[in-house]
Amino acid sequence: MESGCRICELNASEAALPLRERLYVNDAWRVAHGWSSLPGWLVVAPAPQARRRPSTI
Numbered sequence: 001m002e003s004g005c006r007i008c009e010l011n012a013s014e015a016a017l018p019l020r021e022r023l024y025v026n027d028a029w030r031v032a033h034g035w036s037s038l039p040g041w042l043v044v045a046p047a048p049q050a051r052r053r054p055s056t057i
Helices: 006-012
Strands: 029-033 042-046
Touching: 006 042
Parallel strands: none
Antiparallel strands: 029 042
16 A cells, blocks of 8 residues: 555555445456546546556556
8 A cells, every 4th residue: 555545545445435435346446436526527446456556547
């Protein structure tokens, strides 16, 4: 887990996350509602079991 990384902090307690933070989870990605004020936005983040952080998409 990287220090100061919000995604890493959330992934550390994935089982306790509310449904909005784990809409879809597979071996590589976790889909969550966006944190911005724009309604309906989704965020695709590396899943906790991903072996490394992506550098590009």
